Amino acid sequence: MDVAKIREDFPILKRTMCQKPLIYFDNSATTLKPQPVIDAVMNYYMYLGANAHRGDYEMSGQVDAHFEGARITAQKFINAKYPEEIVFTSGSSMGLNEIAIMVSKKYLSDGDVVLSCESEHASSVLPWRKSEKDIHVEYIPLDDEGKITMENFKKAIHDKVKVVCIAQVSNVLGFCAPVKEMAKYCHQHNILIVVDGAQSTPHIQIDVQDLDVDFFVMSAHKMCGPTGVGILYGKKKYLDELDPVFYGGESNARFDKCNILLKETPLKFESGTQPIEGVIGMKAAMDYISQIGQENIHQHEVELKQYFLSQVKDMENIQIYNSNAQSGIVTFNMFDHGKMIFSQDVASFLNTKGIAVRSGTHCAKLLPDVLHVNSTIRASFYFYNTKEEVDAFVSALKEVTLANCVDIFF
Numbered sequence: 001m002d003v004a005k006i007r008e009d010f011p012i013l014k015r016t017m018c019q020k021p022l023i024y025f026d027n028s029a030t031t032l033k034p035q036p037v038i039d040a041v042m043n044y045y046m047y048l049g050a051n052a053h054r055g056d057y058e059m060s061g062q063v064d065a066h067f068e069g070a071r072i073t074a075q076k077f078i079n080a081k082y083p084e085e086i087v088f089t090s091g092s093s094m095g096l097n098e099i100a101i102m103v104s105k106k107y108l109s110d111g112d113v114v115l116s117c118e119s120e121h122a123s124s125v126l127p128w129r130k131s132e133k134d135i136h137v138e139y140i141p142l143d144d145e146g147k148i149t150m151e152n153f154k155k156a157i158h159d160k161v162k163v164v165c166i167a168q169v170s171n172v173l174g175f176c177a178p179v180k181e182m183a184k185y186c187h188q189h190n191i192l193i194v195v196d197g198a199q200s201t202p203h204i205q206i207d208v209q210d211l212d213v214d215f216f217v218m219s220a221h222k223m224c225g226p227t228g229v230g231i232l233y234g235k236k237k238y239l240d241e242l243d244p245v246f247y248g249g250e251s252n253a254r255f256d257k258c259n260i261l262l263k264e265t266p267l268k269f270e271s272g273t274q275p276i277e278g279v280i281g282m283k284a285a286m287d288y289i290s291q292i293g294q295e296n297i298h299q300h301e302v303e304l305k306q307y308f309l310s311q312v313k314d315m316e317n318i319q320i321y322n323s324n325a326q327s328g329i330v331t332f333n334m335f336d337h338g339k340m341i342f343s344q345d346v347a348s349f350l351n352t353k354g355i356a357v358r359s360g361t362h363c364a365k366l367l368p369d370v371l372h373v374n375s376t377i378r379a380s381f382y383f384y385n386t387k388e389e390v391d392a393f394v395s396a397l398k399e400v401t402l403a404n405c406v407d408i409f410f
């Protein structure tokens with residue numbers, strides 16, 4: 001993988017932050033966009049222009065071809081069996097909310113349990129907790145490192161568990177859940193499995209048929225695509241049975257004063273004008289990622305992480321919480337004379353060096369119960385990051401003291 005060449009595809013990498021070259025290590029929050037994605041979005045605005053599925057003229061036909069072409073690309077990207085299993089959404093949160101609403105309404109009863117885990121992102125847990133039905137959310141206990149193990153998972157299953165909803169890769173610790181084995185176990189016990197792929201799809205090859213998950217969501221912006229667009233995958237047999245959350249727009253075939261006839265799956269779930277330029281940009285992002293290859297992407301990120309770990313191993317003022325996670329996420333805190341420095345102060349100090357990281361609880365608000373700290377700093381590497389950037393990061397971390405971090409506010 002020629003990282004120097006790849007970096008030329010990202011115009012934003014030429015900008016500075018705080019008068020320093022930008023070092024972007026906040027890729028779990030969102031990723032930067034390469035020129036082919038920007039061009040695809042621009043092409044919609046500059047050339048295609050029309051709405052999708054509505055017009056009878058050449059230009060609108062071209063939009064339909066791009067829009068439905070993107071669905072086929074998405075189908076292949078996650079290896080869904082049918083293009084109909086791909087529903088466009090605004091992203092993972094919306095997909096997870098829609099699944100929780102539709103599945104609760106159709107398949108769940110008061111008192112049923114949805115099993116999640118303590119490292120989950122709010123978007124996987126809260127939609128079930130706010131269900132119209134009296135659904136109880138229970139949590140798979142994590143092991144000492146913060147991982148889901150099959151042993152703990154099996155122990156957490158009981159008769160009332162009807163759905164398991166977990167992230168394939170945790171956005172805080174970067175551990176990968178044993179999704180394929182979990183899905184097999186779920187199906188042996190008549191349990192549906194919903195997988196949040198927001199943090200896995202950008203980094204590893206996804207094969208929903210091989211994983212045999214019932215529902216899967218992802219966000220384009222976390223894999224070089226536009227914001228405000230993503231995918232909800234569902235097995236066709238379930239999507240055909242479920243009632244959409246939203247009505248109106250082009251999702252109905254016809255209606256009169258008594259009856260509504262919805263379009264077939266997946267269009268019945270796509271009411272209103274869709275983010276057409278986003279869908280087209282997402283297709284370009286999928287093509288771009290596929291061309292680089294998820295294996296290369298994953299290997300490069302893990303190499304950067306290992307390199308980072310080797311460079312900080314003798315530093316006494318850093319505590320890393322996820323050294324063993326096989327991903328490009330490093331979660332840590334900095335200390336001064338044994339006292340933890342507030343993560344946001346460290347992030348603000350790094351900002352003065354042009355380095356973007358995330359600080360806080362990273363939308364996984366239950367995790368402090370496991371890590372026993374209120375907040376952490378997260379550096380998340382992607383394929384356009386370099387060892388030289390890691391060197392600059394380590395040098396900056398070596399300068400971190402409470403006084404230095406607090407000084408920037410004066």
Ligand SMILES: Cc1ncc(COP(=O)(O)O)c(C=O)c1O
Pocket residue numbers: 028029090091092093094121123124167169170171196198199219363
């Ligand atoms: C694991 C996980 N799930 C869901 C989401 C929500 O994604 P989006 O903001 O694109 O809806 C995120 C975003 O940080 C995430 O990391």
